[in-house]
Amino acid sequence: MSKVIPEITLNDGVTLPAIGFGTYKLKGNEGVNAITSGIDDE
Numbered sequence: 001m002s003k004v005i006p007e008i009t010l011n012d013g014v015t016l017p018a019i020g021f022g023t024y025k026l027k028g029n030e031g032v033n034a035i036t037s038g039i040d041d042e
Contacts, residue, residue, distance in 0.1 A: 006018040023034050 007015045008018050009015045023031055023038070026034050
């Protein structure tokens with residue numbers, strides 16, 4: 001089964017995947033580590 005990630009189209013025509021990591025409350029090193037871990041492809 002493949003999952004489809006919804007996309008949002010910006011005013012200039014660029015599309016972005018509609019995903020979030022739920023990191024808006026994180027600050028400092030905790031936030032940096034969570035975001036880095038979320039986008040790390042290893």
